[in-house]
Amino acid sequence: QVQLVESGGGLVQSGGSLRLSCAASGRTFSSYAMGWFRQAPGKEREFVAAMSGGSGITYYKDSLKGRFTISRDNAKNTVYLEMNSLKSEDTAVYFCAADRVLSQVRGDPNGVDYWGKGTLVTVSS
Numbered sequence: 001q002v003q004l005v006e007s008g009g010g011l012v013q014s015g016g017s018l019r020l021s022c023a024a025s026g027r028t029f030s031s032y033a034m035g036w037f038r039q040a041p042g043k044e045r046e047f048v049a050a051m052s053g054g055s056g057i058t059y060y061k062d063s064l065k066g067r068f069t070i071s072r073d074n075a076k077n078t079v080y081l082e083m084n085s086l087k088s089e090d091t092a093v094y095f096c097a098a099d100r101v102l103s104q105v106r107g108d109p110n111g112v113d114y115w116g117k118g119t120l121v122t123v124s125s
Contacts, residue, residue: 002026002114004096009119012086016123020081022096022116030054034072034079035105035112038092038121045095049081050105059106088125093118 008020022034035050049070050059058070069082079096096116097105104111 002029002032002098004098004114004116006094006096006116006119009094009121011122011124014086014088014123014125016086017082017084018086018121020083020094020096020119020121022079022081024077024079024096024098026077029077030074032098032100033102033105034070035097035099036070036079036081037095037097037109038090039095039118040089040092043092045109047105047107047109048094050102051079052102053100083121086121086123088123091121091123093120 003025004022006022012018031053033052036048037045038048039045047061051070051072067085072079095118097112098114099105099112
């Protein structure tokens with residue numbers, strides 16, 4: 001069982017930056033692929049970024065490449081999402097996801113093993 005707790009959300013002006021954190025429980029964090037998804041009001045949950053457990057390969061939603069960066073610190077059981085040049089359309093609840101299978105955190109959110117409760121990011125224009 002893995003428990004995920006996100007933090008770092010809040011209100012930021014357009015063009016600003018935020019860094020989200022996701023702390024995971026358990027002693028096998030490095031064996032899990034980690035991902036970030038987001039869900040805007042009235043919209044479906046969508047993939048943002050993912051990172052493999054071992055090799056640290058990263059994947060991004062195409063439209064977010066260059067603005068968002070995922071990273072992880074296996075010693076701290078934590079995954080991060082650095083968000084820069086934020087836009088109003090980035091406003092959403094951001095969720096952390098974990099799965100032993102990388103493909104599960106790279107796209108369709110259905111089938112992800114573990115989810116955090118989310119952290120709200122609001123970008124004001």
